[in-house]
Amino acid sequence: MTFLKKQNKVKFEGGGLVLFDDVQHAMLTEKALKSAGYIVKLVAPPPELRKGCDLAVEINLVEQPGIERVLREKDMAYISIDPIRIKTSPLLEVVKVTDFGEWIMVKAGNMKITYEKASGIIVNVSGGGCPDIPYLHAQLLDKRLDEAPRPKDLGFTLCALNLDRAFDECLTMYSGGNET
Amino acid sequence: MMLIAGTVPIRDMPLTMGKVTFDGDYLVAGRGKIPCTQGTGAMVSAALATTSYLGLDAPYALLVGDIGEGKGSRELYQYLINHIAGLSPNVLALHYWLPNMAQTRQLCKAIEKCLKRPVMIADAASMYSAKAAGLAEKFDIFTPDATEIAFLADPEATHPAYIARHLFETDISRTPELAQVAYENHGAARLLLVKGATDYVIRGGEVLATITEPDVPALESIGGTGDTITGLVSALVYAEMEPHEAAIIAARANRMAGKYGRVTPATKVREVVAQFPSVFKDYLCQWSNICDIKGEN
Numbered sequence: 370m371t372f373l374k375k376q377n378k379v380k381f382e383g384g385g386l387v388l389f390d391d392v393q394h395a396m397l398t399e400k401a402l403k404s405a406g407y408i409v410k411l412v413a414p415p416p417e418l419r420k421g422c423d424l425a426v427e428i429n430l431v432e433q434p435g436i437e438r439v440l441r442e443k444d445m446a447y448i449s450i451d452p453i454r455i456k457t458s459p460l461l462e463v464v465k466v467t468d469f470g471e472w473i474m475v476k477a478g479n480m481k482i483t484y485e486k487a488s489g490i491i492v493n494v495s496g497g498g499c500p501d502i503p504y505l506h507a508q509l510l511d512k513r514l515d516e517a518p519r520p521k522d523l524g525f526t527l528c529a530l531n532l533d534r535a536f537d538e539c540l541t542m543y544s545g546g547n548e549t
Numbered sequence: 550m551m552l553i554a555g556t557v558p559i560r561d562m563p564l565t566m567g568k569v570t571f572d573g574d575y576l577v578a579g580r581g582k583i584p585c586t587q588g589t590g591a592m593v594s595a596a597l598a599t600t601s602y603l604g605l606d607a608p609y610a611l612l613v614g615d616i617g618e619g620k621g622s623r624e625l626y627q628y629l630i631n632h633i634a635g636l637s638p639n640v641l642a643l644h645y646w647l648p649n650m651a652q653t654r655q656l657c658k659a660i661e662k663c664l665k666r667p668v669m670i671a672d673a674a675s676m677y678s679a680k681a682a683g684l685a686e687k688f689d690i691f692t693p694d695a696t697e698i699a700f701l702a703d704p705e706a707t708h709p710a711y712i713a714r715h716l717f718e719t720d721i722s723r724t725p726e727l728a729q730v731a732y733e734n735h736g737a738a739r740l741l742l743v744k745g746a747t748d749y750v751i752r753g754g755e756v757l758a759t760i761t762e763p764d765v766p767a768l769e770s771i772g773g774t775g776d777t778i779t780g781l782v783s784a785l786v787y788a789e790m791e792p793h794e795a796a797i798i799a800a801r802a803n804r805m806a807g808k809y810g811r812v813t814p815a816t817k818v819r820e821v822v823a824q825f826p827s828v829f830k831d832y833l834c835q836w837s838n839i840c841d842i843k844g845e846n
Contacts, residue, residue, distance in 0.1 A: 501617025
């Protein structure tokens with residue numbers, strides 16, 4: 370007698386949902402994201418999150434900024450991207466500023482950028498844990514704020530999104546705007 | 550064997566594993582050559598500086614290129630899932646990668662097949678995925694900063710970008726309270742080393758130690774100084790210190806290296822790493838009673 374070993378199928382746990390007005394857009398988006406290299410899955414959104422149709426694309430929530438960029442570039446229509454856990458707080462937008470004399474450090478969530486006040490040169494990027502952060506660190510370091518690339522344009526993850534919030538605040542302060 | 554796993558910011562660098570050596574300003578592991586910069590490079594550098602000083606076997610590093618697209622991270626997870634039982638390291642330190650809850654779950658299951666369970670340490674996004682997947686308690690040490698302890702305390706957040714505003718706005722002095730909440734919500738490892746203006750070593754909600762001296766505020770702005778603490782604590786645990794002792798000494802050594810290096814917010818992390826041998830030479834015996842050293846001291 371032959372026993373067939375049942376393979377354990379790994380369940381995708383993304384933590385985020387892209388919500389749509391209609392089923393067709395959900396299916397097109399799934400295809401577009403898969404062809405861009407993302408691991409995603411068509412799912413039925415829980416009733417509490419349902420905004421349009423009863424089909425959504427589950428994504429790894431950490432990849433939200435990169436996925437939003439793909440959808441923007443491909444002109445794909447969607448309602449919103451939301452965490453699956455319904456009690457999750459909204460994206461954190463608050464920043465904290467530390468004055469080190471010659472330098473200013475701005476912190477947004479888990480990310481920090483430090484620049485030299487006089488020159489606007491980025492001297493350090495710290496915090497975070499996603500793989501685009503060491504890459505962004507290398508891309509931003511020693512560049513002037515108004516000449517450096519935006520983290521949201523190069524990054525893929527929520528860490529990069531936080532870094533971009535810090536960057537934006539640095540840019541405002543360096544350009545003579547009001548400190549937060 | 551001590552194994553450090555993480556991504557490096559070199560697009561398309563294939564997965565590689567090997568014993569780490571210094572080659573000038575670079576680290577070499579297997580076919581990978583990486584700079585000592587923020588992220589896994591800083592962590593590995595600090596671990597190697599410690600094992601070299603103590604005369605221990607150098608750490609092994611499992612590295613892969615990933616600039617955020619996730620492909621390298623998935624390969625790294627899968628390699629560990631497939632091979633961790635065979636490798637059975639004494640210490641497994643997980644670092645930068647694209648957090649993946651399902652693969653973290655598979656990895657924790659695979660680790661149960663190791664001959665002897667490794668001491669498991671997580672920082673950066675490997676800590677995020679462990680917490681998000683509800684597996685924090687499978688880990689021995691987490692090394693969060695002040696924002697990340699708020700993330701561990703928020704039962705709903707799967708990433709620090711989504712933590713509740715009132716938790717983010719707390720200051721480091723509320724760390725014991727947040728850690729208590731994290732433990733109640735099963736969001737913390739057995740031991741927490743919380744990095745900040747005051748460093749806290751917390752086990753099961755109880756504050757075992759606080760470290761405030763020397764006070765070097767500029768360290769917070771230097772990319773990689775949190776990574777070096779994780780590298781230090783991993784290597785000291787590999788040297789068979791108790792986790793809480795390793796955490797206390799790691800926090801002290803990192804601060805002292807900042808003082809020795811006269812750091813400013815513009816200092817680079819490799820300049821901090823370069824100070825560790827001098828710090829160990831001057832203080833390790835006093836802090837730990839490890840005085841008979843056979844390494845490069």
